[in-house]
Amino acid sequence: xxxxxxxxxxxxxTNVYDVLKERGFIEQTTDEEGIRDLLxxxxxxxxxxxxxxxxxxxxxxxxxxxxxxxxxxxxxxPVVLIGGGxxxxxxxxxxxxxxxxxxxxxxxxxxxxxxxxxxRFLDFDEEWKYLPSGSVLGKGSENRKPEPxxxxxxxxxxxxxxxxxxxxxxxxxxxxxxxxxLRAECFKQRMAKEGGLTFLEFNYMLLQAYxxxxxxxxxxxKIEFGGNDQWSNIICGADLARKLLGRDSYYGMTFAxxxxxxxxxxxxxxxxxxxxxxxxxxxxxxxxxxxxxxxADVDKCLRMLTFLPMDEVKRLAALEGSEINxxxxxxxxxxxxxxxxxxxxxxxQEAARTAFGGGxxxxxxxxxxxxxxxxxxxxxxxxNELGGLGVAAFLKAxxxxxxxxxxxxxxxxxxxxxxxxxxxxxxxLIGPESxxxxxxxxxxxxxxxxxxxxx
Numbered sequence: 001x002x003x004x005x006x007x008x009x010x011x012x013x014t015n016v017y018d019v020l021k022e023r024g025f026i027e028q029t030t031d032e033e034g035i036r037d038l039l040x041x042x043x044x045x046x047x048x049x050x051x052x053x054x055x056x057x058x059x060x061x062x063x064x065x066x067x068x069x070x071x072x073x074x075x076x077x078p079v080v081l082i083g084g085g086x087x088x089x090x091x092x093x094x095x096x097x098x099x100x101x102x103x104x105x106x107x108x109x110x111x112x113x114x115x116x117x118x119x120r121f122l123d124f125d126e127e128w129k130y131l132p133s134g135s136v137l138g139k140g141s142e143n144r145k146p147e148p149x150x151x152x153x154x155x156x157x158x159x160x161x162x163x164x165x166x167x168x169x170x171x172x173x174x175x176x177x178x179x180x181x182l183r184a185e186c187f188k189q190r191m192a193k194e195g196g197l198t199f200l201e202f203n204y205m206l207l208q209a210y211x212x213x214x215x216x217x218x219x220x221x222k223i224e225f226g227g228n229d230q231w232s233n234i235i236c237g238a239d240l241a242r243k244l245l246g247r248d249s250y251y252g253m254t255f256a257x258x259x260x261x262x263x264x265x266x267x268x269x270x271x272x273x274x275x276x277x278x279x280x281x282x283x284x285x286x287x288x289x290x291x292x293x294x295x296a297d298v299d300k301c302l303r304m305l306t307f308l309p310m311d312e313v314k315r316l317a318a319l320e321g322s323e324i325n326x327x328x329x330x331x332x333x334x335x336x337x338x339x340x341x342x343x344x345x346x347x348x349q350e351a352a353r354t355a356f357g358g359g360x361x362x363x364x365x366x367x368x369x370x371x372x373x374x375x376x377x378x379x380x381x382x383x384n385e386l387g388g389l390g391v392a393a394f395l396k397a398x399x400x401x402x403x404x405x406x407x408x409x410x411x412x413x414x415x416x417x418x419x420x421x422x423x424x425x426x427x428x429l430i431g432p433e434s435x436x437x438x439x440x441x442x443x444x445x446x447x448x449x450x451x452x453x454x455x
Contacts, residue, residue: 006073007307010309010310014074017036019070019074020067020255022310024256029251029252029253030238030253035223043077044221044223045215045219046078046224046225047079047080048079048080048224049082049083049211049226050064051087052083052113053090056114056276056277056280057114057117059258059267059275060258060273062305063256064255066304069121078151079215080115080122080153081211082111083111084111084155084157084161085155085158085159086204088160089207090201091186104157117276125150125152127143127144130152130154130158131143132159133159139217140158142219160207160210172240175244181236205232209240212238212240213237213244217245222249222251223251224238224251226254228254228255235252237252261300276339282368283345283347286340287332287333287352288447291331299313302327305334305338306334308330316330329349336348366449366450366451368450368453369398369451369452371398371452376388388434389431390428390429391423391426391428400450401444410445411423411424411425415445417441417442418430418442419436438454439452440452
């Protein structure tokens, strides 16, 4: 794996704080001057926590991965914290309901898959190990100092799963003021919803703060990073470390969430999240997502999701009219190359150019959606077989329409093509014989193309 993905000319700055600010990442800091001075003065350990609530990272996580890559590029030590303990509770931040309770076995397996993905982007010291103390205020240790410039990985299950709860509440819970906690945005939002906030989730802030304290105490970790929705949790962690360790040099910093020009989170597709695994989001579909972003979002995506030098980012973001499509193509290629490698990025780009240029070659690289032959059966109100599935129901079955009404709108507006032929009759039936060699090119509008595969 080539870890030198960030070119030396990515920025004229030598302090990584200035690089992150230039790219538009930084949102809030506990002490901007102190953090900038620290990052320019010494090489430090910092951490970002990831709760393995799924078996794969998605593009929302990727912002944090990119920040760790910048920090490693400039000589700092990323500490990747897998939340094997905190996932047992679930973070209420940004949630309108309680997270699903997961088994320890599922959490461990998800955490293992997270680490495999991190290995693609960060250079780890695999021989380094964290050695927990087994008690709340007992100091943990490490088997040795990590190799300079290499990342390390910890799992908070090591210090959270086996401690004594009464000891924790006495020694750690006594440092928190409930009135201050209830003013946190993540708690206020939940308490305003029907069902409110459970005491289980109320503990999450204490546990995340305890993570910071453990890492500060045991391996001299000095900063916690996170998305802007983690601000309340992060400042509590920095405060706890200061109180218990008697030092002021602990900081927190949050980064912008990946949102579009309307303030909505990016990375959501019709079929769900935009995943970093090719098994869950094929490279072509991943490429097309970035190729089709709104014009207003090109600048932000180029700054945050590529390692192009800022001069090039500004040049591309300034393009107007049809020329902005060239910037989108470069954006899609660069992000896909970063996540899936250069070979897959080239294949996705060529497939997109071919498919959307009207050619037949390259269709093998389109995302495939399987549909069973028995799903193509339908009956009239008298129970008689119709010999196929209505085209609107066919779109729903492929996940290309959320309802019959949505599908009918697409058809009536002339936005549906099957194997290059426009379909305008909503009574059209799709049967097994409608497929050529078991496949059918389905085009919804100008931007969505998939290959339906009969199984």
